[in-house]
Amino acid sequence: MVQHNQTQLASLDELASEFAIELTQLGMISVSGEQRNDYLHSQLTVDFKQLPSGATRFSAHCDAKGKTWSVMRVSRFGDNVLLSLAASALPASLSELKKYGVFSKVNIIDASETFTQFAGRGEAVSTFIATHFGDVPAEDGQVIENKLGLVARCAFFADVFHLCLTDAGREQWQLFLSESELTFYPAQVYDALAIQRGIPWVTEDNINQFVPQMINLQALNAIDFKKGCYMGQEVIARTRYLGKNKRAAMIFKLEGHHTVNHSDTIELQLGENWRKGGVVIRCSALVEETWLLAVVANDIELTATFRLADNPDVTFSPQALPYPIVDDSDKMVKR
Numbered sequence: 001m002v003q004h005n006q007t008q009l010a011s012l013d014e015l016a017s018e019f020a021i022e023l024t025q026l027g028m029i030s031v032s033g034e035q036r037n038d039y040l041h042s043q044l045t046v047d048f049k050q051l052p053s054g055a056t057r058f059s060a061h062c063d064a065k066g067k068t069w070s071v072m073r074v075s076r077f078g079d080n081v082l083l084s085l086a087a088s089a090l091p092a093s094l095s096e097l098k099k100y101g102v103f104s105k106v107n108i109i110d111a112s113e114t115f116t117q118f119a120g121r122g123e124a125v126s127t128f129i130a131t132h133f134g135d136v137p138a139e140d141g142q143v144i145e146n147k148l149g150l151v152a153r154c155a156f157f158a159d160v161f162h163l164c165l166t167d168a169g170r171e172q173w174q175l176f177l178s179e180s181e182l183t184f185y186p187a188q189v190y191d192a193l194a195i196q197r198g199i200p201w202v203t204e205d206n207i208n209q210f211v212p213q214m215i216n217l218q219a220l221n222a223i224d225f226k227k228g229c230y231m232g233q234e235v236i237a238r239t240r241y242l243g244k245n246k247r248a249a250m251i252f253k254l255e256g257h258h259t260v261n262h263s264d265t266i267e268l269q270l271g272e273n274w275r276k277g278g279v280v281i282r283c284s285a286l287v288e289e290t291w292l293l294a295v296v297a298n299d300i301e302l303t304a305t306f307r308l309a310d311n312p313d314v315t316f317s318p319q320a321l322p323y324p325i326v327d328d329s330d331k332m333v334k335r
Contacts, residue, residue: 004020004177004178004184005184006184006185006186007183007184007185008186008286008287009185009189009192009286009287010286010287010288010289011286011287011288011289012192012193012196012286012289012291015189015193016122016182016183016185017121017122018121018122018123018124018125018181018182018183019120019121019122019182019183019184019185019189020118020119020120020125020177020182020183020184020185021118021119021120021184021185021186021187021189021190022116022117022118022187023117023118023119023162023187023190024087024187025086025087025187025190025191026084026085026086026087026117027084027085027086027087027090027110027112028082028083028084028085028090028110028111028112028114028115028117028164029072029082029083029085029090029093029094029097029108029109029110029111030077030080030081030082030083030108030109030111030114031080031081031082031083031097031106031107031108032079032080032081032106032107033104033105033106033107034105035104035105035106036048036079036080036081036106037049037081038104039100039101039104039106040074040081041227041228041230042100042228042229042230042231043061043097043100043230043231044059044060044061044072044074044230044231045059045060045061045062045212045217045222045223045224045230045232045236046058046059046074046222046223046224046227047224047226047227048074048081049227050224050227051074051076052076053076053143053145054076054142054143054144054145055075055076055141055142055143056073056074056075056141056142056143056152056154056155056162057073057074057141057155057221057222058071058072058073058074058155058199058217058220058221058222059071059072059073059074059083059222060072060212060217060222060223061083061085061093061096061097061231062211062212062231062232062236063096063208063231063232064231064232065208065232065235066211066212066232066233066234066235066236066239067208067209067210067211067232068202068207068208068209068210068211068212068215068217069089069092069093069096069202069207069208070085070086070089070090070092070093070201070202070207071085071086071089071200071201071202071215071217071222072084072085072093073085073152073154073162075143075150075152075164076143076145077145077149077150077164078145082111082115082150082164084117084162084164085201086201086202086203086204087112088203088204088205089201089202089203089204089207090110090112091204092204092207094108094110114166114167115149115164115165115166116164116165116169116170116173117162117163117164117165118162118163118165118173119160119161119162119163119190120160120161120163120182121159121160121161122182124176124180124181124182125161125182126161128172128173128176129144129151129161129163132146132148132169132172133145133146133148133151134146136153137151137152137153137161138153139153140153140154140155140156140158141153141154141155147166147168147169148165148166148168148169148172149163149164149165149166149169149170150163150164151163151164152164155220155221156197156198156199156220156322156323157193157194157197157199160193188284188285188286189284189286191282191283191284191291192284192286192291194282195251195282195283195284195291195292195293196251196253196291197322198216198219198249198251198293198321198322198323199220199282199293200215200216200217200249200281200282200293201281201282202215202281203262203281205261205262205263206262206263206279206281209279210247210281210295211232211235211236211239211245212236213236213239213240213245213248214245214247214248214249214295215248215249215281215295216248216249216321216323216325218240218325219321219323219324219325220323223236225237225240245298246297246298246299247295247296247297247298248295248296248297248298248321248325249281249293249294249295249296250278250293250294250295250296250300250318250319250321251291251292251293251318251319251320251321252266252291252292252293252294252306252316252317252318252319253289253290253291253292253316253319254289254290254291254292254308254314254316255288255289255316256288256289256290256314257285257286257287257288257289257290258285258290258308258311258314259285260280260283260285260290260292260308261280261283262280262281262282262283263279263280263281264279264280264283264308264309264310265278265279265280265309265310266278266279266280266292266294266296266306266307266308266309267306267307267308267309267312268296268300268304268305268306269304269305269306269307269315274307274312276309277296277297277300277304277306278294278295278296278297278306279294279295280292280293280294281293281294281295292316294306296318298325298326300318302317302318302319302320303317304317304318305317306318
């Protein structure tokens with residue numbers, strides 16, 4: 001693969017208008033077979049019987065207790081369903097999907113080497129997409145596919161395209177990059193953008209720790225509450241209809257470059273004391289700022305003060321989420 005010089009980014013305020021990022025932090029699971037829709041319908045939080053070609057959505061893969069194995073972006077690709085997820089969470093989800101898949105006519109494989117994933121933005125990227133895919137996705141969540149792979153205009157990420165490319169597609173993309181003047185950023189820039197937009201994920205450090213609503217997946221249209229039975233449905237539905245969820249993922253921006261890991265603890269100030277206030281689920285350190293998405297109490301005020309448990313001199317407050325996370329409980333039918 002052609003290597004491109006990566007530009008380190010000081011802050012998201014300085015993000016180039018046109019850029020490309022190789023998403024090396026992501027892996028891919030491919031599901032095929034005549035019962036793929038029924039099987040995935042019974043395993044994931046979205047309604048696969050209603051998921052059309054030409055669309056992508058977020059979804060969660062949970063255990064029987066409703067705790068999340070992984071957060072996925074799901075799309076159709078020909079006769080396959082592609083599940084894009086954090087590479088470090090892939091082995092656990094793959095194992096669980098295969099465990100129950102033996103009872104259905106499905107083929108479930110790790111397709112991370114088959115598809116290379118990129119993010120891109122700008123006029124040049126749109127021109128590449130139009131040239132090689134025939135058109136540019138115009139609507140949030142729209143997907144266009146051909147033998148080169150697929151390209152999606154990501155909901156909640158509307159100005160950024162997500163490309164999942166086959167070997168042939170990757171060859172054309174690399175040729176395009178070598179001839180373009182796009183800024184090529186490292187993978188952590190994509191994570192910072194995702195955090196800024198409140199988009200969670202699950203890595204190996206946080207597997208089976210959170211019900212999907214604790215990481216805001218209901219706000220990202222990643223749960224179909226009216227679909228039939230699926231793994232973890234009872235807990236997920238009870239969390240919604242009985243108002244049992246008391247946690248949410250919140251966005252934090254820290255001044256400076258700091259080393260933070262998934263599952264690190266952040267502490268909340270209460271008067272002159274500090275107590276455990278949350279758990280980091282996504283993080284990205286740029287040159288002059290660090291972005292965190294952490295699960296905290298869902299009634300935290302934006303004026304609350306937090307600090308890193310491992311670096312108590314660094315304090316910060318949550319930022320407003322770009323979407324609402326509280327359901328209108330008065331309109332719900334409790335079950």
